[in-house]
Amino acid sequence: MHIHILGICGTFMGGVAALAREAGHRVTGCDAGVYPPMSDQLRALGIDLIEGYGVDQIDLKPDLFVIGNVVSRGNPLMEAILDAGLPYTSGPQWLSENVLQGRHVLAVAGTHGKTTTTSMLTWILEFAGKQPGFLVGGVPQNFGVSARLGDIAADTRPASGHPFVIEADEYDTAFFDKRSKFVHYRPRTAILNNLEFDHADIFADLAAIETQFHHLVRTVPGTGRLVANAREESLDRVLARGCWSDVARFGVRGDTPGFRARGEPHSFDVLKAGVLVGRVEWALQGEHNQMNALAAIAAAEHVGVTPQQACEALGQFANVKRRMEVKGEVKGITVYDDFAHHPTAIRTTVDGLRRKLAPGTRILAVFEPRSNTMKLGTMKALLPWSLEEADLAFCHSGGLGWDANEALVEMGDRVIVADTIDSLVAKVVKHAKPGDQILCMSNGGFGGVHDKLLKALA
Known part of the structure; x- marks a missing residue:
């Protein structure tokens, strides 16, 4: 089958493309903006990419168009598809019907930490010899790679099918299907990692x-498992509406049934119900990663991986690209790249870096409020x-509909705002000193700010 994917360079749709290609389909796709790491991965798979949404792509005559949620009414190619009455579906629906059937699906949901936790869980299952399939919103x-089918040669009954781990996003499915993506996945194991307000659009x-x-x-079936963060009142409210599955809680206090950590991140x-079941020694920092680890351990247990074995696996976990990824060092100044964009994620990312640095080391936080929620200014009051x-904090204010200087005024002279990437780079370089840690945070390409900083600092 030939499928043509609209919005192929998003992390989710790029993963769908990789899975379709691995399954033997001919895959082509288009997008308006292309940036690594997804563009590199797609090209390496031999998938032809087309820039833009020209109506001439109808002439490719695919068997099916798969539509990403970046596509809306008014998109010229989508309008041509509708006018011609051609077959189309959403990415989550295609995935559900063509990949997830017969698999033991482990879905990782939450406002923060989905990509990292999905990667942890996938690695634990791989370490344990489960050969899982996976789709992650990043590159573990x-x-x-961000996606693979895994071992599919087995009994296909749902209760015994081979595991497939998926990052379960609550964002809507497509312009024609406003349900959250994750309702399509029908997981047998579901992590509810945390839940805050986001996606104000x-x-x-x-x-x-x-x-x-x-x-x-x-x-989630009655024989399934929900792995829930015990510290989230929002998740308590969700489960109070009705729950038909076993619930394994993590982040519990004392000897309360569930999983908890004892020690530094x-x-x-x-510990499980107060009993020591394993120990994690790894390079990751921050309490948020410690909580992510507990969630992954509890979920892996549901497919037969002992907590001790899961802890051993995490000792060899290499994290995800764009999660505190070191991009380079110049004159004693280190530049990092991180995907953080929600205020809580920004705070935990900065705090995680602070914890690993020697006292007195400066952190220069360089960020852009790029997500739809942040562009709307819904959470601007939380930025300080x-x-x-x-x-020091450096904010890229280009494209915002609100005044970044006003929102950040309480930070005084610790914040600097610039409306272009080049001026932002110039301001950071002016203030940087040897030994500084420059932490760049965005859920997009950030205009190549990392390489521009390294070049300007040299």
Whole structure:
């Protein structure tokens, strides 16, 4: 089958493309913006990419168009597809019907940490010899790709099918299907990692997102498992609406049933109902990663991996590209790249870096409010809080509909705002000193700011 994917360079749709290619389909695709690592991965797979959404792509005559949620009405190619009455579907629907049937699906949901936790869980299952399939919204460095089918040669009954781990996003499916992506996946194991307000462009409030999470809970069978963060009142409300599966909680206190950590985030014991079941020694920092690890351990247990074996696996976990990834060092100044974009994620990322640095080391936080929620200014009041641990903050204000200087005024002379990437780079270089840690945070390509900084600092 020939499928043509609209919006192919998004992390999710790029993963769908990789899976379709591995399954033997002919895959082509188009997008308006192309940037690594997804573009590199697609080209390496031999997938032809077309820039833009020209109506002439109808002439490719694919058997099916798969539509990403970046595509909306008014898109010229989509309008041509509709006018011609050609077959189309969404990425999550295609995945559900062509990849996930008969698999033991492990879905990782949450406002933060989905990509990292999905990667941890996938690596644990790989380490344990489960040969899982996976689709991650990033590139796990233990694998070097964002998606693969895994071992599919087995009994295809759902209860015994081979595992498939998927990052389960609550964002909507497509312009013609406004349900959250994750309702298509029908997981047998589901991680509910955390739940805060986000995606202000499609959700009116936190209660609306909680409703979508409960739709996910409704799809987990009675023999399934929900792995839930014990510290989130929002998740308590979700489960109080109705729960039909076993619940394994993590982040519990004391000897409460569930999983908890004892020790620092980089070196900690794992306890289940107060009993020591393993120890994690790794290079990752931050309490958020410690919590991600507990979630992954609890989920892996549901497919027969012992907590001790999971802890051993995490000791060899190499994280994900664009998660505190070191891009280079010049004159004693280190430049990092990170995907953080929600205020809570920004705060935990900066705090995680702070914890591993020697006292007195400066952190220069360089960020762009790029997500739809941040562009709308819904969470602008939280930015000073999110940047508390940074010595200096540099905000790229280009394209915002609100005044970044006004939103960040309480930070005083610790914040600098620039409306272009080049001026942002110039301001950072002016203030940087040997020994500084420059932490760049964005959920997009950030205009190549990392390479521009390294070049300007040299």
